[in-house]
Amino acid sequence: MKPYRLRPGRLIAKALLALAGFLAVFPLVWTTLNALKNNVDIITRVPKVVFTPTLANISYILGRDSVLTGLYNSVVACGSAVLIGIVLGLPAAYAVARYPNRFAGDIQFFVLSLRFLPPVAVAIPLMVIWLQVGLYDTLPALIVTYSLLTNSVIMWLAIPAFQGVPKEIEEAAFVDGYGAYSVFWRIALPVAARSLIGAIAFSFVLVWNEFLIALMLSSSNAKTLPIVASELSQQGMNVPWGILNASVVLLSLPPLLFLGVLSSFLNSVFRQKKS
Amino acid sequence: MRRRSSLPVTFLVPTLAILLVLSMVPTLYAIVIALQNRELSAPGYSWVWLSNFADLFADRRFLNAVWVSVKWEIVTVVATMAVAIGLGVLMFEVSGSRLRNFYCLLFIIPVLLPRVSAAFVWKFAYHPLYGIATYPYRLVTGGLIFDPLSKAGTALFAVASVDVWQWGLFFAVIVLKLLETLPPQPIEAARLDHAKRWQIHAYVTLPMLKAPLISLMFVKMIESLRSFDLIYVMTRGGPGVATETLDMYAFSQGFIESGKVSYASAMAVLMMIATVITFTMLWKRVQA
Numbered sequence: 001m002k003p004y005r006l007r008p009g010r011l012i013a014k015a016l017l018a019l020a021g022f023l024a025v026f027p028l029v030w031t032t033l034n035a036l037k038n039n040v041d042i043i044t045r046v047p048k049v050v051f052t053p054t055l056a057n058i059s060y061i062l063g064r065d066s067v068l069t070g071l072y073n074s075v076v077a078c079g080s081a082v083l084i085g086i087v088l089g090l091p092a093a094y095a096v097a098r099y100p101n102r103f104a105g106d107i108q109f110f111v112l113s114l115r116f117l118p119p120v121a122v123a124i125p126l127m128v129i130w131l132q133v134g135l136y137d138t139l140p141a142l143i144v145t146y147s148l149l150t151n152s153v154i155m156w157l158a159i160p161a162f163q164g165v166p167k168e169i170e171e172a173a174f175v176d177g178y179g180a181y182s183v184f185w186r187i188a189l190p191v192a193a194r195s196l197i198g199a200i201a202f203s204f205v206l207v208w209n210e211f212l213i214a215l216m217l218s219s220s221n222a223k224t225l226p227i228v229a230s231e232l233s234q235q236g237m238n239v240p241w242g243i244l245n246a247s248v249v250l251l252s253l254p255p256l257l258f259l260g261v262l263s264s265f266l267n268s269v270f271r272q273k274k275s
Numbered sequence: 276m277r278r279r280s281s282l283p284v285t286f287l288v289p290t291l292a293i294l295l296v297l298s299m300v301p302t303l304y305a306i307v308i309a310l311q312n313r314e315l316s317a318p319g320y321s322w323v324w325l326s327n328f329a330d331l332f333a334d335r336r337f338l339n340a341v342w343v344s345v346k347w348e349i350v351t352v353v354a355t356m357a358v359a360i361g362l363g364v365l366m367f368e369v370s371g372s373r374l375r376n377f378y379c380l381l382f383i384i385p386v387l388l389p390r391v392s393a394a395f396v397w398k399f400a401y402h403p404l405y406g407i408a409t410y411p412y413r414l415v416t417g418g419l420i421f422d423p424l425s426k427a428g429t430a431l432f433a434v435a436s437v438d439v440w441q442w443g444l445f446f447a448v449i450v451l452k453l454l455e456t457l458p459p460q461p462i463e464a465a466r467l468d469h470a471k472r473w474q475i476h477a478y479v480t481l482p483m484l485k486a487p488l489i490s491l492m493f494v495k496m497i498e499s500l501r502s503f504d505l506i507y508v509m510t511r512g513g514p515g516v517a518t519e520t521l522d523m524y525a526f527s528q529g530f531i532e533s534g535k536v537s538y539a540s541a542m543a544v545l546m547m548i549a550t551v552i553t554f555t556m557l558w559k560r561v562q563a
Contacts, residue, residue: 009472010368010369016362017366017370017378020382023440024440031396043404092287092290094286095283107287107291114298116497116500116550116555117547117551118522118550119503120521120526120543122301122302124543125300125302125308128304129300145297147297148297148298151290152294181280181282184286209389211504212507212522215507216530229392230508241399244395244399255389256384256387256388259380266379267452270455
């Protein structure tokens with residue numbers, strides 16, 4: 001061990017890591033700073049670090065109807081899709097994990113293969129279908145489409161989570177006279193809860209960040225927040241940079257709230273592998 | 276006693292039925308639309324069978340989009356894996372457990388951002404006059420202008436850098452976790468044989484992780500297909516058609532320029548066939 005400690009290579013490695021860490025967060029910090037600047041402080045050839053902060057951009061964003069509608073649509077569409085994904089995905093994942101049958105491998109592959117479908121290939125026909133049914137540009141159409149995403153992702157991630165529940169606990173419950181369903185409700189769900197929450201959070205982030213399908217399935221009423229934000233950025237040359245930065249910050253906050261949950265989910269996945 | 280329960284049927288059948296309907300209806304309908312000549316502006320349509328596909332292969336912009344997509348796929352996958360393995364090994368080598376946790380937290384942040392946010396953050400950072408990422412260049416050259424997003428030669432790489440920023444850093448965390456799961460004995464043995472640090476990783480640890488690393492690459496290949504948001508916000512396929520990937524071209528044919536839904540759908544069907552075949556083959560190979 002010891003001879004390595006003094007090497008310059010180690011110093012360079014540490015510097016590289018520090019640089020990567022800096023690059024990971026600095027662009028976001030800078031965007032947040034820009035959200036607090038007046039336009040004159042943003043449009044400078046030399047980036048300004050010292051400035052008089054203003055809340056004008058943020059209050060402008062929060063006062064715009066389009067942004068509030070987008071926020072509402074995003075929350076309702078993603079929330080409902082995640083709920084549907086939970087209700088349909090968790091039981092199915094449990095069945096695959098605990099009642100192995102000869103189709104288990106095929107089912108897992110089918111669920112994963114839903115992720116191979118190019119989003120355009122799903123969005124174009126769905127747009128035509130929803131137009132014909134008269135549900136184009138409505139939240140129900142978006143919710144149904146998103147529930148395909150959440151359902152498959154939750155199921156995919158919940159299968160290993162349920163497999164990680166020690167079999168002995170479930171067997172003991174059976175011996176105590178629990179039925180198959182109450183073992184699922186009272187034993188498997190609570191024991192696997194931590195990993196399941198990670199899977200659910202992941203599916204939420206995935207649909208919250210979704211862009212292409214929302215863009216194709218909405219024209220005015222059902223626009224989600226990413227669409228509204230991207231429209232702000234397409235306003236020609238006189239871009240209100242501060243407002244734009246503020247909208248990016250607003251859009252990015254919800255997924256970042258799950259940072260803690262998701263990183264501990266990641267840890268638990270690998271701890272399982274190790275043991 | 277659990278074998279005789281009705282649970283697997285009641286839990287699996289409804290979910291799988293819904294998933295099948297939700298995925299097969301659009302997939303089959305995409306093929307149907309591709310065989311017609313629907314347009315957004317006109318209500319009527321007729322069957323044209325394969326002529327959309329014939330038109331595609333004569334369309335130079337389509338062939339360009341195929342080439343751009345292939346380039347995008349290669350650049351982002353290779354760069355992501357390189358960054359991930361590089362940073363993962365570095366963290367494993369020089370950081371204590373506290374610092375590791377700290378870096379892991381930092382490196383997960385970019386991938387959580389909506390692609391639209393990430394695209395916008397970097398679009399502004401790459402702004403030739405006011406961007407923070409182009410500032411060092413302006414500083415060094417005394418105010419010369421460098422506009423990576425509007426040059427045909429650099430635009431693809433500038434957009435790809437955002438993708439690598441999101442996925443490469445995230446995968447570095449996973450590579451570190453994978454390295455941590457390895458048993459310490461082979462590493463100790465190599466050390467006793469006076470192997471250098473980089474040799475230990477090149478010949479011992481990374482080959483031991485071959486299977487999970489290939490799965491990781493597989494995941495990245497799938498995610499790289501979803502380039503649309505980044506390109507839409509940052510370049511809209513420009514300059515010219517330099518960053519016009521297949522999904523971008525399908526979108527602009529179907530929606531922005533002409534509303535040729537059937538033509539766009541034919542493109543989507545080709546993408547679907549190509550990806551399903553490629554990934555099914557790769558997946559079977561990874562599993563085997």
